[in-house]
Amino acid sequence: MASAASQEPSKKCWNCFVRLPLEVTQCYSCRKKVGDINEHGIARKPLDWLGYTLAIGSTSAFVYYIWWLFLHYNK
Ligand SMILES: [Zn+2]
Numbered sequence: 001m002a003s004a005a006s007q008e009p010s011k012k013c014w015n016c017f018v019r020l021p022l023e024v025t026q027c028y029s030c031r032k033k034v035g036d037i038n039e040h041g042i043a044r045k046p047l048d049w050l051g052y053t054l055a056i057g058s059t060s061a062f063v064y065y066i067w068w069l070f071l072h073y074n075k
Contacts, residue, residue, distance in 0.1 A: 009021070009022050010022065010041075011034070011036075011037040011041060011042065011043040012041055012042045012043060013027040013029065013030060013032065013034055013042075013043055014032070014034065014042050014043055014044065014045045015027065015030045015032045015045075016029050016030040016032075017042075018030070020034060020043060022037060025046075027043075032045075033045075033046050033048070034046070
């Protein structure tokens with residue numbers, strides 16, 4: 001009888017739940033980035049630092065632009 005501890009080393013994509021080897025960083029099926037396995041056997045969704053930084057950068061550029069317009073229209 002096989003022991004319950006000998007599970008296949010695989011994780012599931014957090015997006016489409018396809019089975020993936022533990023070492024992959026991108027889902028074969030949906031092309032989403034996948035991180036480490038969590039306690040439920042699901043790959044974590046990794047933090048998208050580039051997207052996060054770009055979002056903050058474009059938002060602050062927009063706010064700065066509005067502020068700049070505001071200053072010039074009040075002179
Ligand atoms: Zn997927």
